Amino acid sequence: MTIEQSTHTCPISVQHSQYQKQAEDVLQLILKPNTSSPAIVHIGDPERTRAKLEAIIAQGASAFEVVSDFDFTISKFRHDGIRNPSSHGIFEKDPELTDDARNQLRALANKYFAIEFDPFMPVEEKIPHLLTWGSLTQNIMIQCQLHRSALAKTVRECSLVLRDEVKAFTDLLHERHIPLLIFSAGLGDVIRLLLQRFCMDTENVRVVSNFMRFNEEGVLVGFEEPAIHTFNKTAASITSLANGDGKSSMKRPCVLLLGDSTGDVHMADGATVDDPEGVRGTVLRIGFLNDLIDTQLEKYKLLYDIVLTHDDTFRIPLTVIRTLFQCWETPVQNGLSE
Structure with missing residues (x-):
């Protein structure tokens, strides 16, 4: 110029x-x-x-x-027309996650997604629900005694x-x-x-x-x-x-x-x-x-x-x-x- x-x-x-x-x-x-x-x-x-x-x-x-x-x-x-997995979705492919745990996680997601994206609920009312969702999700994961090495393998092989x-x-x-x-x-x-x-x-x-x-054994x-x-x-x-x-x-x-x-x-x-x-x-x-x-x-x-x-x-x-x-x-x- x-x-x-x-x-x-x-x-x-x-x-x-x-x-x-x-x-x-x-x-x-x-x-x-x-x-x-x-x-x-x-x-x-x-x-x-x-x-x-x-x-x-x-x-x-x-x-x-x-x-x-x-x-x-x-x-x-x-x-290619297929929904890409999220980081949580990749985790749910971990072979150490039991079918029961996987079903529980999906049920929680179905329940709390509706709350998270509710256009009529104020944010301050949503936050306690999201904290509860996170706590319940983490407890389910911990109970499965997942190994760091298994998670690493799952991520290496995922379709993301x-x-x-x-x-x-x-x-x-x-x-x-x-x-x-x-x-x-x-x-x-x-x-x-x-x-x-x-x-x-x-x-x-x-x-x-x-x-x-x-922990020292690589367990969640x-x-x-x-x-x-x-x-x-x-x-x-x-x-x-x-x-x-x-x-x-x-x-x-x-x-x-x-x-x-x-x-x-x-x-x-x-x-x-x-x-x-x-x-x-x-x-x-x-x-x-x-x-x-x-x-x-x-x-x-x-x-x-x-x-x-x-x-x-x-x-x-x-x-x-x-x-x-x-x-x-x-x-x-x-x-x-x-």
Whole structure:
């Protein structure tokens, strides 16, 4: 872009103009049609999204991190028309889990899913039910005396498929030393084993989820606290994150958030610098709307800056970070640098 300025133009104004142009370029790349894919990109408020991109570009790579859900965000929702298993679903394939235990777990899921997604029940009323669900589920698992080695074998052999291009996305984050926080109400042990299986368990990645405790014989004896569920899945609610504990939990002012549920939009609350409520930090939210598109799209467009439908790839998140890095590496006009 050529900027014609008088000799009295303030350099800061030129720099700001450059960030605006770069943000607009990123937005246009996101919206560029891909004729080889059925995926559709929805942006409810383009100006809000452009402003967030501009703020992220202006602060640079050292101010940037990624917070992502795992089930049906990093992993596909469907593959070849078949529903992809969740981390809990993979666990239920463990051969040491008895048929009776498996039936009990499914009965609990049927009961409490209806509560979790009840549109008329307030969140504060749902939370005790979810805690009860988690406690009952964990007790059933513990009673089966499952072995760590059997779980590892189950994960190695499971049918879970990641979204296309997700490995390129995580590889680029690792290469550029960008923290990736994976936040999940699923099973942390299963997720970590999957990351190892797909060569994504790098030093910039941290998983916050429900982790098991095994004894010296490798038998499941309990679960770590606190229990992570849909409605406490925020950086502000986890003490270790609030205290900056962990290899990739440093607070940065700019966050790319990736999720697939309405609750996932709050994952970065408290993840930004000096911002317990997640209000002042710049959080660019990308949401995968995997199902019920006709009834949920407008709601998702209010909650997420970018909504992806009919998309089983990570093309858009990868495009975003690639172009951000290009912006950060491009000197601004008149010799200014970021």
